[in-house]
Amino acid sequence: MNGLRSGEALLGDLATGQLTRLCQVAGLSEADTAAYAGVLIESLGATAGRPLALPPPSHTFLSDDHSPVEFSLAFLPGRTPDLRVLVEPGCSSGDDLAENGRAGLRAIHAMADRWGFSTDQLDRIEDLFLPPSPEGPLALWCALELRPGGVPGVKVYLNPSANGADRAAETVREALARLGHRQAFDSLPRAEGFPFFALDLGDWDAPRVKVYLRHPGLSPAEAVSMPRMTPAPGRERLEEFFRTVGDLPAGDLTDAERADRLTGRPALTCHSFTETATGLPSGYTLHVPVRDYVRHDGEARERAVAVLRSNDMDSTALDRALTAVTPRPLGDGVGLIAYLALVHQRGQPRRVTVYVSSEAYETRPPRETVPTHDRVRAQL
Numbered sequence: 001m002n003g004l005r006s007g008e009a010l011l012g013d014l015a016t017g018q019l020t021r022l023c024q025v026a027g028l029s030e031a032d033t034a035a036y037a038g039v040l041i042e043s044l045g046a047t048a049g050r051p052l053a054l055p056p057p058s059h060t061f062l063s064d065d066h067s068p069v070e071f072s073l074a075f076l077p078g079r080t081p082d083l084r085v086l087v088e089p090g091c092s093s094g095d096d097l098a099e100n101g102r103a104g105l106r107a108i109h110a111m112a113d114r115w116g117f118s119t120d121q122l123d124r125i126e127d128l129f130l131p132p133s134p135e136g137p138l139a140l141w142c143a144l145e146l147r148p149g150g151v152p153g154v155k156v157y158l159n160p161s162a163n164g165a166d167r168a169a170e171t172v173r174e175a176l177a178r179l180g181h182r183q184a185f186d187s188l189p190r191a192e193g194f195p196f197f198a199l200d201l202g203d204w205d206a207p208r209v210k211v212y213l214r215h216p217g218l219s220p221a222e223a224v225s226m227p228r229m230t231p232a233p234g235r236e237r238l239e240e241f242f243r244t245v246g247d248l249p250a251g252d253l254t255d256a257e258r259a260d261r262l263t264g265r266p267a268l269t270c271h272s273f274t275e276t277a278t279g280l281p282s283g284y285t286l287h288v289p290v291r292d293y294v295r296h297d298g299e300a301r302e303r304a305v306a307v308l309r310s311n312d313m314d315s316t317a318l319d320r321a322l323t324a325v326t327p328r329p330l331g332d333g334v335g336l337i338a339y340l341a342l343v344h345q346r347g348q349p350r351r352v353t354v355y356v357s358s359e360a361y362e363t364r365p366p367r368e369t370v371p372t373h374d375r376v377r378a379q380l
């Protein structure tokens with residue numbers, strides 16, 4: 001693994017090495033693993049052959065160190081986790097967002113041709129998210145769910161602020177309406193921004209249209225009041241997840257004494273729509289950027305393990321996944337575990353998702369203290 005870092009190591013080599021080892025953790029066959037390594041190389045385009053000694057191909061905020069790849073593991077009770085990989089297929093176009101988006105779109109169409117799925121939903125909203133002169137911070141990302149059989153599930157992530165952050169709400173409302181979800185926008189909870197709009201493409205049991213919302217300063221009480229899906233997720237479990245990941249223990253301080261909210265990088269919620277009859281979402285995901293609330297990845301891993309265990313999920317698979325991605329000791333950096341998410345989708349068992357950075361370019365050093373917690377302690 002370390003050998004890949006020396007000499008002429010390429011981004012594609014590092015990323016496919018990580019992916020190959022992760023595929024083993026996820027129980028994928030050798031044939032599927034080889035196929036998915038090839039898919040990842042193709043998704044990265046010319047960037048796959050870029051030496052790691054050069055700077056990242058773009059300033060993408062897909063990951064903190066601008067790696068255009070991030071992995072995630074979706075855990076279900078009593079099962080081997082599913083593996084997914086998020087990529088910026090236009091990354092070879094660098095920070096030219098218009099070209100980055102066009103290249104991303106070409107990559108999605110190539111996948112559609114190859115795996116025989118329709119891009120109809122995407123075609124209907126393309127002009128809203130990929131205008132001639134798009135604004136940041138992203139153009140198009142793609143996540144692949146690496147299923148047994150060698151054909152991935154495809155998810156496309158678009159930027160509601162492409163026409164300006166001030167028009168993001170309007171863009172989301174219009175996109176939902178064009179996809180038949182005319183009442184959906186009005187069902188969303190209040191938020192301070194729309195980071196992503198996403199579509200499932202191809203072969204899904206119930207393809208989702210997903211709206212992501214940003215919630216600076218979110219408190220546990222607010223986090224449990226955000227879901228609009230029916231049936232509503234269990235509040236206790238949701239609160240426990242949020243408090244565990246954000247290190248906001250219940251009851252040890254009075255409300256006046258502690259902030260009891262996430263004062264660093266904001267939590268996100270995701271509301272997914274799978275039918276147009278009710279106008280209500282059928283899914284709710286709470287994403288907590290755990291990397292901002294820990295000193296190092298040893299702590300992030302402990303939080304992840306606590307959440308997995310309390311949800312009857314296999315935390316040993318997480319440890320294998322972390323070793324598959326990097327040989328570095330977890331205490332030596334922060335950001336390997338980027339987000340932890342609790343996923344509720346109608347008709348499906350609860351899921352926990354762990355987002356694991358590639359750290360192709362940089363590992364952030366551990367911090368001495370977590371500033372948001374200091375402030376709380378200083379008040380005592």
Ligand code: TRP
Binds near residue numbers: 061268289339355
């Ligand atoms: N890196 C970005 C962020 O921190 C985008 C992102 C990557 C993201 N993976 C994610 C957002 C998982 C939510 C969940 O926001």
